[in-house]
Amino acid sequence: xxxxxxxxxxxxxxxxxxxxxxxxxxxxxxxxxxxxxxxxxxxxxxxxxxxxxxxxxxxxxxxxxxxxxxxxxxxxxxxxxxxxxxxxxxxxxxxxxxxxxxxxxxxxxxxxxxxxxxxxxxxxxxxxxxxxxxxxxxxxxxxxxxxxxxxxxxxxxxxxxxxxxxxxxxxxxxxxxxxxxxxxxxxxxxxxxxxxxxxxxxxxxxxxxxxxxxxxxxxxxxxxxxxxxxxxxxxxxxxxxxxxxxxxxxxxxxxxxxxxxxxxxxxxxxxxxxxxxxxxxxxxxxxxxxxxxxxxxxxxxxxxxxxxxxxxxxxxxxxxxxxxxxxxxxxxxxxxxxxxxxxxxxxxxxxx
Amino acid sequence: xxxxxxxxxxxxxxxxxxxxxxxxxxxxxxxxxxxxxxxxxxxxxxxxxxxxxxxxxxxxxxxxxxxxxxxxxxxxxxxxxxxxxxxxxxxxxxxxxxxxxxxxxxxxxxxxxxxxxxxxxxxxxxxxxxxxxxxxxxxxxxxxxxxxxxxxxxxxxxxxxxxxxxxxxxxxxxxxxxxxxxxxxxxxxxxxxxxxxxxxxxxxxxxxxxxxxxxxxxxxxxxxxxxxxxxxxxxxxxxxxxxxxxxxxxxxxxxxxxxxxxxxxxx
Numbered sequence: 001x002x003x004x005x006x007x008x009x010x011x012x013x014x015x016x017x018x019x020x021x022x023x024x025x026x027x028x029x030x031x032x033x034x035x036x037x038x039x040x041x042x043x044x045x046x047x048x049x050x051x052x053x054x055x056x057x058x059x060x061x062x063x064x065x066x067x068x069x070x071x072x073x074x075x076x077x078x079x080x081x082x083x084x085x086x087x088x089x090x091x092x093x094x095x096x097x098x099x100x101x102x103x104x105x106x107x108x109x110x111x112x113x114x115x116x117x118x119x120x121x122x123x124x125x126x127x128x129x130x131x132x133x134x135x136x137x138x139x140x141x142x143x144x145x146x147x148x149x150x151x152x153x154x155x156x157x158x159x160x161x162x163x164x165x166x167x168x169x170x171x172x173x174x175x176x177x178x179x180x181x182x183x184x185x186x187x188x189x190x191x192x193x194x195x196x197x198x199x200x201x202x203x204x205x206x207x208x209x210x211x212x213x214x215x216x217x218x219x220x221x222x223x224x225x226x227x228x229x230x231x232x233x234x235x236x237x238x239x240x241x242x243x244x245x246x247x248x249x250x251x252x253x254x255x256x257x258x259x260x261x262x263x264x265x266x267x268x269x270x271x272x273x274x275x276x277x278x279x280x281x282x283x284x285x286x287x288x289x290x291x292x293x294x295x296x297x298x299x300x301x302x303x304x305x306x307x308x309x310x311x312x313x314x315x316x317x318x319x320x321x322x323x324x325x326x327x328x329x330x331x332x333x334x335x336x337x338x339x340x341x342x343x344x345x346x347x348x349x350x351x352x
Numbered sequence: 353x354x355x356x357x358x359x360x361x362x363x364x365x366x367x368x369x370x371x372x373x374x375x376x377x378x379x380x381x382x383x384x385x386x387x388x389x390x391x392x393x394x395x396x397x398x399x400x401x402x403x404x405x406x407x408x409x410x411x412x413x414x415x416x417x418x419x420x421x422x423x424x425x426x427x428x429x430x431x432x433x434x435x436x437x438x439x440x441x442x443x444x445x446x447x448x449x450x451x452x453x454x455x456x457x458x459x460x461x462x463x464x465x466x467x468x469x470x471x472x473x474x475x476x477x478x479x480x481x482x483x484x485x486x487x488x489x490x491x492x493x494x495x496x497x498x499x500x501x502x503x504x505x506x507x508x509x510x511x512x513x514x515x516x517x518x519x520x521x522x523x524x525x526x527x528x529x530x531x532x533x534x535x536x537x538x539x540x541x542x543x544x545x546x547x548x549x550x551x552x553x554x555x556x557x558x559x560x561x562x563x564x565x566x567x568x569x570x571x572x573x574x575x576x577x578x579x580x581x582x583x584x585x586x587x588x589x590x591x592x593x594x595x596x597x598x599x600x601x602x603x604x605x606x607x608x609x610x611x612x613x614x615x616x617x618x619x
Contacts, residue, residue, distance in 0.1 A: 009601050031562045031563075032562075033562075035576055036572075036573035036575070036576040037573070037574055037576055038576075041408060041409050055563070056562035056563030057562070057563050058562045059565065059573030059574075060573070061572070061573065062574050062576075072470070073474065074470050074473075074474050074479055074558075075479055075561060075562045077562070131491070240388070280478070
């Protein structure tokens with residue numbers, strides 16, 4: 001008995017001692033809130049090394065979870081990275097602080113078109129700094145399709161029966177249908193939404209399944225000819241199966257942008273700006289890009305990319321691809337209700 | 353008839369093993385799979401394990417987890433043992449009230465405990481490692497009490513009284529007579545608390561501060577872009593550790609010291 005207690009005491013002491021040894025503690029800290037797997041851990045270390053500012057890093061899975069944790073107020077965050085519509089919500093609720101991007105050394109690395117896209121949720125480009133972006137498109141198996149794929153039409157013209165995977169997400173699925181019909185994906189017009197629903201009901205017999213994360217895997221495994229996926233997923237799919245290709249259809253699509261904001265609770269604005277500037281620096285942005293492989297708005301990074309990545313529409317969509325793309329913004333409560341209703345009807349419909 | 357019963361028993365056991373352990377078995381196999389895909393086998397590899405141990409984030413989380421588990425289990429064991437001794441000495445009514453109060457945290461949903469603690473902590477102390485440690489100690493104490501209690505019940509009080517009669521002080525008698533008799537219960541309680549602490553996600557998630565991650569909260573943050581094979585390796589190791597702890601736990605709670613031994617030893 002005594003021996004066990006001694007052993008336990010030594011073990012405990014050992015672990016405590018292990019905890020004690022480390023580098024000297026930074027004097028100031030920034031609390032950073034980001035999505036999981038969304039920054040190279042080395043970048044955080046390097047920032048602390050270069051500036052002496054420590055980072056307390058928190059992660060969330062979804063925009064909704066991030067918002068819930070943020071607004072519970074349990075932890076006071078200085079910097080938050082989230083998706084376009086969630087950033088819009090935070091700005092509207094007065095949670096963001098204006099940032100002087102012109103005083104930052106490397107903010108110019110972010111391409112002009114991304115600042116323009118940002119205006120959808122940050123009209124004067126005062127709050128949000130673009131971090132990564134992407135599109136929604138079609139991931140397809142080149143050995144299973146006839147002819148080039150360049151339009152959402154292939155999903156709806158009935159030529160790939162039971163070979164299509166759609167997103168099991170109301171907004172995403174309606175978005176692409178609205179784009180195909182030539183409407184805005186942020187429409188709140190009931191007639192346009194009903195027209196989209198009608199088309200989706202008609203398409204239902206051709207749809208193999210409505211999936212989320214598994215959509216990519218099904219095409220990789222050769223179980224389906226095509227799937228509607230996010231560009232980041234498409235890039236990974238291509239890694240597993242080289243017969244896969246990705247396209248942003250010519251009718252346009254959704255472009256999503258994840259951005260950083262400085263919260264109103266942030267006391268150390270100088271440090272926060274330093275961190276944002278650091279993220280825009282070419283070497284750091286490259287590191288993050290190589291860790292995440294989503295599309296980067298940092299043009300200095302794009303300029304030095306391998307040709308293969310530069311020509312991959314999943315990583316670097318061209319101006320042409322992006323021309324008809326729109327950022328998705330928050331929709332009103334009653335439109336959300338309409339969406340829910342239409343979606344339920346669609347899923348309940350037996351097809352035929 | 354007996355034969356039929358045996359067949360049923362075996363089937364039942366086989367089904368339990370299948371449903372409980374088949375998924376874990378798949379996980380273990382995947383942790384040695386040389387392909388990132390979940391559907392194809394790319395040959396045997398240990399590279400996910402080596403990747404795991406060169407990942408600083410994971411090691412940091414592992415350290416926090418062990419630190420938290422051992423620390424909270426040790427403190428909870430001390431408090432819980434003292435509590436159990438005290439409760440045992442209570443009168444019937446007090447005993448019943450104390451035991452019900454002990455049981456509530458076990459029966460209560462983790463999420464309720466987690467959110468309640470978070471609200472409480474936010475008011476008084478900054479969330480950080482300390483808040484998680486307090487939370488873990490809190491939910492660990494009942495497990496210690498529950499595993500020490502039966503040992504106290506079967507305790508032979510006459511030996512303790514005899515020791516006191518022969519001039520032993522209260523503290524001396526406690527350490528030399530009572531403690532050896534309930535020792536296995538205390539150890540079992542410690543391991544139980546350790547397992548519970550390693551296992552917990554919900555309460556940790558709500559009470560942790562920024563930058564503090566245990567393995568479970570870290571894995572949760574990582575699954576956004578699909579689960580990395582390193583996570584299979586990590587989960588396999590976690591399973592192995594818990595399995596070993598449980599084996600130890602069963603071994604220890606199996607062999608209780610009997611009265612003769614104690615009398616023999618205290619001569």
